[in-house]
Amino acid sequence: MPSEFTVFLVADAMLAKGERPSLRRVREAIPTGGSPREVCKHLRAWRKKRGYNPKLEPTDMSKAMKEAGQALAMDLWKQAKREATQTFAREREAAATMAADDKHDREHLIGMVETLQAENAALAARAKAAEDEGVRVQARLAKVENQLDRFRAEEFWDRVMQEIAELLVERGPLTPTEILSELRAVTLRGATLHKEPLTPGTLKKMDVRVFHGRYFEPRDEGRYARKAG
Known part of the structure; x- marks a missing residue:
């Protein structure tokens, strides 16, 4: 044309x-x-x-x-x-100047994009490292909390066993049901806080002490007595 x-x-x-x-x-x-x-x-x-x-x-x-x-x-x-x-x-001449300017702008923009990409990669790596560290911290915290809960539970049950031992010294041999009815209300509430309510079944933990020769000894008809000495 x-x-x-x-x-x-x-x-x-x-x-x-x-x-x-x-x-x-x-x-x-x-x-x-x-x-x-x-x-x-x-x-x-x-x-x-x-x-x-x-x-x-x-x-x-x-x-x-x-x-x-x-x-x-x-x-x-x-x-x-x-x-x-x-x-x-x-x-x-104007087209050549414009082309040169465009080339310079394009190279500048490419440089900016590459810089931003590098910074973004560095930020992503730091974020991943922080996330991984957060997971490790949460795991350690959960482990510590579990250990703390276990220690508290052991301490609580030691107090319960001491209370039962004192009760048996006072009342003589009793069954778990009889022991349960004599425990203090604060002890019953404490068991609920430890997510293990006191029942005749949970009081069978006394058998562990019997096995290790601590606090109690079995008697007839499912009763427990305070171990002598």
């Missing part, structure tokens, strides 16, 4: 030779041809810019007038060519 610049050059050249730059002749003179619509659009622009009116073109001009007209057309064509060349040079 011919550009406006090409159509202007062809029309100026025809006018310089004394030829009438009609649509058909201009299209034939363009090596690549072009659609009549596009060529006609550019030719109308050329006529407007050059002030050319084919109806006013004289047909009986003298040779001197024709030569003067041809010379004027040639000068106009050369001037248009110079202006087009200068415009092209300026546009090419």
Whole structure:
């Protein structure tokens, strides 16, 4: 598709030779041809810019007038060519400057992206390390809390066994059910806090002391007595 610049050059050249730059002749003179619509659009622009009116073109001009007209057309064509060349040079220089600026901006943005990516990776690594450390701390804390709960439970049951031992010294041998009814209310509430309510079944923990020879000894009919000594 011919550009406006090409159509202007062809029309100026025809006018310089004394030829009438009609649509058909201009299209034939363009090596690549072009659609009549596009060529006609550019030719109308050329006529407007050059002030050319084919109806006013004289047909009986003298040779001197024709030569003067041809010379004027040639000068106009050369001037248009110079202006087009200068415009092209300026546009090419501006395009080169813009391309250089774009390249610089692109390299700067790439550098910023790479820096941000590195910082993000470092932050992600630190966050992962902090998360892992948090998991380890939580695990250690849970272990310590479990140990603390176990120590508290052992301490509580030691107090319960001491209370039972004192009760057996006072009342003599008793069954777990009888022992349970004699325990203090605060002891019963304490067992609930340790998630192991006192029942005749849980009082069978006394058998552990019996096995180790501590506090109690078994008697007939499921009773327990305070171990002597």
